[in-house]
Amino acid sequence: MRATGERRRGIAEQVEMFMVATIGSGIPWTAVPFPKSEYDRRQQKVLEAVARAELDAILVTAHGHLRYLTGYHGFGGYFAPFPLILAPGHAPIFVAREYDAEAVRAEGCVEEIVPYTHQHDVAKVCGDVLRRHGFQNRRVGLELDCWNLTPADVSALRGQCPDIRIADASRLVASVAAVKSELELDVMRQAMAMTDIAVRAFQNLVREGVTEMEVYASIAGEVSKAGGELWRSVTLVFGDRAKVPHGAPTPHAIRSNEPAMVELGGAKHGYAAGLVRSAVLGRHPEAESLHALSVEALESALAAIKSGVSASVVDAAVRKVVERSGRRRVFRHRTGYQTGIHWTERGNLSLEPTADDILEAGMTLHLPIILFGETKYLFGCSEHVVVTGSGAELLSRTDHKLFHA
Incomplete structure (x- = not known):
């Protein structure tokens, strides 16, 4: 365990040291x-996938994929696509808005x-690069099925390159x-450490009369005090x-014998580690029954x-439990x-009935099992895991059992 801890500290130091380096931009x-x-x-792994798919090149436009492949956060990309052109035997080319070029660099x-x-210039510039x-x-x-690319973008590119053969x-x-x-797993673990701080703050604050906004403010304060950040979306x-x-969160206050649920994630370098945790102040039979299931x-x-297991097998394991309970309609979404x-x-990748993806060691998955009650309550819990050869490594150190306040 000591060697593992030292290795992880070494990885973290590599990451932090690189944060103060420059990539030939002239900016310190x-x-x-x-x-x-x-x-x-x-990028090499993507190029290998390009070859397997019998493609000559790929234009990457989804924000998350651009950040994954280049490090650029994509904040300027609201304007129009910032295509990253990857092709075997060629250096990567980033087509970006001139206003944002130095940030991209x-x-x-x-x-x-x-x-x-x-x-309206983006298709022409992309066409010029492709012709070159x-x-x-x-x-x-x-x-074609990701955010940040519209049918108009595809049509404009076809107008520039009428003979191009587009594949999804x-x-x-x-x-x-x-x-x-x-390196990524180390960042995910650091993000989850912030999630756990947030969950413990939530549990410590669930008491009569406290509002959602008050609890959120305290959560954000505790995470900030620990030097972390929260993912922008919080339930x-x-x-x-x-x-x-x-x-x-709103100014709504909790009363005795009511449920409370939070879904949030600590974040680092764009990697979020989400988690669902629930509590009951006093007793609430319906919420408690949903949570147990x-x-x-x-x-x-x-x-x-x-x-080596199929994503659909994991989803089926959840549905089997729900069906056995006789409350099939309480589960109305995917497993993770x-x-x-x-x-x-x-x-x-999505854990759902028709998914044929095969899980591999090193994948990270979030499994939010949130169920619908007869009176429309949504209640449940989750875990965030790393897939291993022998099972699932839990990233969180907080128990997913129902918290009673």
Whole structure:
């Protein structure tokens, strides 16, 4: 254990040391969180997937995938797509808005940046790059089912390169990003340490009359005091507001004999470690019954997880528990999903009935088993895990059993 702890400290030191390095930008500070060798490894893995898919190139446009492959956070990408063009035998090319070019250069690790000025220019610039490398009539993958690419973008690119053969590569980068390196796993563990601080603050504050906003403010304060940050999306609901999916904190106060539920995640370098934890102030039979079933279903899923198992098998383990209870309608969503950078990215691995993805060691998954009660309460728990060859490693150190206040 001591050797493992020393290795993890070494990884963390590598990451922090790289934060003050420069990538040839002339700017004395960058926000690239990993060594360039890590991004080179990721890009090479994607290029290998490109070859397996019999593509000549890929245009990566999803924010999460861009951040994964380059380090650039993508905050300027609201304007229009910032395509990253990857092709075997060619250096990566980042097509980005001219206004943001220096940020892309300073906060990413791609040397060649080709700028455009106005939104209607992006297809022309991409077309010019593709023609320069001879890809205007080749088979090129686009992330057609991911955020940040519209039908108009695809149509405009076709207008520039009428003979291009477009293939859907929506899941290509996601499949590579699903398996984490040791550097990524270290960041995920650091993010979960902040999640656990947040959960303990939530549990310590559930008492008569406290409001959701007050609890959230205290949670944020505790995480900040520990030097961490929270993922931007937080669910925090008390009492009847536990009937609101993804309910953000409000001035609503909790009363005796009411439920409380929180879903949040600590974050580091864009990696979020989400968790669902629930509490009851006093007694609430319906919420307590739902939570007991969610625990049983969650633990069945955890027992099914290991490298080589299909995602649908894990989902089936949950549904079997729910069906055996005779309350099939309480479970109305998927069992879980792939996590990492931008855990809401479309195209990511999903634990659901039709999923044929095979779990691999190093994948990280969030399993929120939130159930619907007869009076529309949503209540449950989750775990965030690393898939291993023999099972699931829990990242959180807080118990998923119901907390009684």
